[in-house]
Amino acid sequence: MNMKKKSQAYFKLSADDVLSIVNNYLEEKISWGAYNSKLSFILDDDKDIRVIAAYGDINDQSIDTINLEELDKEIDFNGEVSTLPDSSLLKPQDFQTREKVRKRIEELKKDIGDF
Structure with missing residues (x-):
C-alpha cells in the first residue's frame, strides 16, 4: 500500500x-x-x-x-467528550460528528470557560 x-x-x-x-x-x-x-x-x-x-x-x-x-x-468520567450530552456523541469516527463535538466543546468553553 x-x-x-x-x-x-x-x-x-x-x-x-x-x-x-x-x-x-x-x-x-x-x-x-x-x-x-x-x-x-x-x-x-x-x-x-x-x-x-x-x-x-x-x-x-x-x-x-x-x-x-x-x-x-x-x-466518574471527566474527559471533554465523555461529559458532553449524549446527543453530541452519535458516531465519533464520522468527520461531521467530530466537527459537531468540536464546535460544542468550543461553545461550552465560551459559556463556562476552560474546563
Missing part, C-alpha cells in the same frame, strides 16, 4: 503511543510543571476500554501506590 497520499494519512499507534499522547494532553490540563503520574488502560467485561490516570506533585510518591482499577470504580 502506498503510504503517501496527499489527501489521507495513516497511523498505527501502540498502547505506549496512546498513553504518551494522553499523558501529554493531561499534562497541559494540570499545568503543574514537574509532576508524578501513573496511567493505565482499563478493559471492562463489556470490552469497553478507557484510560485511568492519577497525577500528583513531583515529590508525591504515593501516586505510585494508587490502585488504578479501584480508582476507576470510584470516579
Whole structure:
C-alpha cells in the first residue's frame, strides 16, 4: 500500500503511543510543571476500554501506590467528550460528528470557560 497520499494519512499507534499522547494532553490540563503520574488502560467485561490516570506533585510518591482499577470504580468520567450530552456523541469516527463535538466543546468553553 502506498503510504503517501496527499489527501489521507495513516497511523498505527501502540498502547505506549496512546498513553504518551494522553499523558501529554493531561499534562497541559494540570499545568503543574514537574509532576508524578501513573496511567493505565482499563478493559471492562463489556470490552469497553478507557484510560485511568492519577497525577500528583513531583515529590508525591504515593501516586505510585494508587490502585488504578479501584480508582476507576470510584470516579466518574471527566474527559471533554465523555461529559458532553449524549446527543453530541452519535458516531465519533464520522468527520461531521467530530466537527459537531468540536464546535460544542468550543461553545461550552465560551459559556463556562476552560474546563
